[in-house]
Each structure stands twice: as structure tokens, then as C-alpha cells.
Amino acid sequence: MTARNTDIEKAAGVLRAGGLVALPTETVYGLGANAEDPAAVSRIFEVKGRPPTHPLIVHIGGAEQLDDWVAEVPATARLLARHFWPGPLTLVLRRAPRVPLEATGGLETVAVRVPDHPLALELLSSFGGGITAPSANRFGSVSPTTADDVLAELGDAVDFVLDGGPCQVGVESTIVDVTGDVPAVLRPGGVTRENLEAVLGYPPEVPSASGVRVPGQHPSHYAPRARVVLVEPGQVIADAELAQERGHRVGVLLPPSLADAPVKAHAVVPVPQSMAAYARGLYGYLRRLDQRGCDLVVASLPPEEGLGLAIANRLRRAAGPRTPA
Known part of the structure; x- marks a missing residue:
């Protein structure tokens, strides 16, 4: 055997x-x-x-x-x-x-x-x-x-x-x-x-709220230890650097449109252009930023089509309100 x-x-x-x-x-x-x-x-x-x-x-x-x-x-x-x-x-x-x-x-x-x-x-x-x-x-x-x-x-x-x-x-x-x-x-x-x-042959419904409880519906879910903040793609660098200046250890999920831009932050993870690659790597990126000691993650949502919809859903939950310890 x-x-x-x-x-x-x-x-x-x-x-x-x-x-x-x-x-x-x-x-x-x-x-x-x-x-x-x-x-x-x-x-x-x-x-x-x-x-x-x-x-x-x-x-x-x-x-x-x-x-x-x-x-x-x-x-x-x-x-x-x-x-x-x-x-x-x-x-x-x-x-x-x-x-x-x-x-x-x-x-x-x-x-x-x-x-x-x-x-x-x-x-x-x-x-x-x-x-x-x-x-x-x-x-x-x-x-x-x-x-x-x-x-x-x-x-x-x-x-x-x-x-x-x-x-x-x-x-x-x-x-x-x-x-x-x-x-x-x-x-x-x-x-x-x-x-x-x-x-x-027709679009499925996407209800804003469901009467059926299912996994992953908690307001805060898929969350790293670091707090996650979502901003517009064009604001990622400015908001990350401002938070870094204010004393945070900032991790950045850098969108593809800013891939070559320098960022003054504690840790930077460039996001892949491919949504399949982004989905495959998303949770690993968040874990890596935790492991680097970040206390704040600045990210933006991808276009909400294809797998981008699932990625955006996970990021919104990761940035959701957390129950105090």
C-alpha cells in the first residue's frame, strides 16, 4: 500500500x-x-x-x-x-x-x-x-x-x-x-x-438578503488579525502611506493598475491581473501580511464580475465590523 x-x-x-x-x-x-x-x-x-x-x-x-x-x-x-x-x-x-x-x-x-x-x-x-x-x-x-x-x-x-x-x-x-x-x-x-x-439559460437571482442561513454570511468573516480597510484603487497608495505615517504597520494589497508604483509601507503584496490567480492567492496574501506583523491592511475591490465578485465578497467580509474581544 x-x-x-x-x-x-x-x-x-x-x-x-x-x-x-x-x-x-x-x-x-x-x-x-x-x-x-x-x-x-x-x-x-x-x-x-x-x-x-x-x-x-x-x-x-x-x-x-x-x-x-x-x-x-x-x-x-x-x-x-x-x-x-x-x-x-x-x-x-x-x-x-x-x-x-x-x-x-x-x-x-x-x-x-x-x-x-x-x-x-x-x-x-x-x-x-x-x-x-x-x-x-x-x-x-x-x-x-x-x-x-x-x-x-x-x-x-x-x-x-x-x-x-x-x-x-x-x-x-x-x-x-x-x-x-x-x-x-x-x-x-x-x-x-x-x-x-x-x-x-437565464440569470440566477442574487437576493440582497436571504431567509436561508448559509456559511460565510457573518458580517466579519475571512478576516486576518490586522484590520482591513477598503478604499478606491486610486487611493490605495495615499491612504496606506498616511496610515504608515500615523504609526500603523501597514500592509498593502496593491492593485494591478499600480503594480510598478513605489509604496512606503510595512509590507506590500502586488495583486495579480488574473482574477483566478488573485482568488487562488487571496487568503495566502492576508496570512502573509499577518505574519509580517501588519496591524492594518489597505486594499481595494476588483471589478465585480467573474471571480472578481467572490474576491470582493471576501474582502468586504474581511473588512466587516468585528465583535470586541
Whole structure:
């Protein structure tokens, strides 16, 4: 048996025993538990410090398993699953009895997806069940995109870390509610609105507020230790340098339009022109600025189209109001 197969079998054994496994996906690393074990699911909330009313995503091994986890599957859900699974798309549907309320935050809906990572799919196959897996980090902080990120933040609170290398998408999945007449995007992510419209033949709804609780809706989320301030692209350098002069240790996410401009700041991270590269690197950039000792991050929003919409969503949450310690 290869080392890879040994790791898969060990991880599957940990899940069967009610333990927690950090597993790689194409989006971010997840903190996984047996989706049908209420005690194991509850431990996820304890380790993360996550409010128990915030639902989790159930990861399954293939679209053919969807009927096992939800009460009914509308034609639209099957269409989207056929086109985007495995991949960074989560569907919200009515839960089947096998899904415990601990996994849904007490809701009668469940969020389900099929991850697009070979190790995650091998683990799901070996384990033979569903895995609830929110991001493997403390609630509200920057999501992990490497196994080292998980270990640095959660340490031995995780029973086993399955190292699958860096995540290739880098931001969480798109969440689409398909319980109504028209699919509604509840969280932008790795599948874009444009991707969805091309398959549906019409634009999905993007409600300003949703009655369905889903991951990533907390006002402050995906946040580094440093405070994040969002400004217009043309103001990034001036605002960063002013804050530096006032005594802050400033980190800058420098937009592509200013790539060659000098900046007087504590640390500078040039942002890629490619939105796919930016999404893949975003959480790593925020972690790097924390590691450099920055107490303030100055950034601007990218154009909100394609993956830029998901990046802008994460930056707004990172800059959101924080609950005092």
C-alpha cells in the first residue's frame, strides 16, 4: 500500500471513530467529520468556535448520491450538478432524515457539494459516507489553503491532516439555493454568475438578503488579525502611506493598475491581473501580511464580475465590523 493510500485509510478510520480530519478540496481545506454522527459534527463547532446555528456543507462523492442526502431533487438541481460537479458549487436543498439537524444549524435545508480534489474524492470513497466540512480554521478568520495553514491555526485540535498541496481555486464554493422557483446565489464563489447563467439559460437571482442561513454570511468573516480597510484603487497608495505615517504597520494589497508604483509601507503584496490567480492567492496574501506583523491592511475591490465578485465578497467580509474581544 502506498503512503497516499495509507493516509486515506487512516483518515477514513478517524472519521469512522468520530474524529476530525482536515482534508484538501479545490477551494480551501475543510475540517471534516462524519456527517451522520451528531457528536462528531458538534465537535467541529467546538474546535472552530463556530455558532451552532451556522449550517455546514455536506460533501459527497458524486452527483448520483444526491438522492441519499436530500428529500427531493428538482430538475434545476440535477442540471447544475451535472455541469459543475465535481467542483466549487454547493446546492441548498431540503434535507433527508439521515442528515442530523446539528449539521444544518437546525434548518430543514442542507447544503451539499462534490469537491473537485482527488484526495477528497478518494477519502469520500474509502469512508463511504458524507463528510461535513467547513473551512479548517477558527470561526471568522482567514480560510486555510495549505495543510500548514491548518496546523498553524488548529494544531492538535485536529485528529489527522490529509495534505493535498495548495488549493487550486482558493475561495469557497458558490452557494445556490434551488428550493424555490428560480435558483438564488446566496454566496459567490468558484463558480461564477456568468457560468451559472450559461447553463441555466437565464440569470440566477442574487437576493440582497436571504431567509436561508448559509456559511460565510457573518458580517466579519475571512478576516486576518490586522484590520482591513477598503478604499478606491486610486487611493490605495495615499491612504496606506498616511496610515504608515500615523504609526500603523501597514500592509498593502496593491492593485494591478499600480503594480510598478513605489509604496512606503510595512509590507506590500502586488495583486495579480488574473482574477483566478488573485482568488487562488487571496487568503495566502492576508496570512502573509499577518505574519509580517501588519496591524492594518489597505486594499481595494476588483471589478465585480467573474471571480472578481467572490474576491470582493471576501474582502468586504474581511473588512466587516468585528465583535470586541
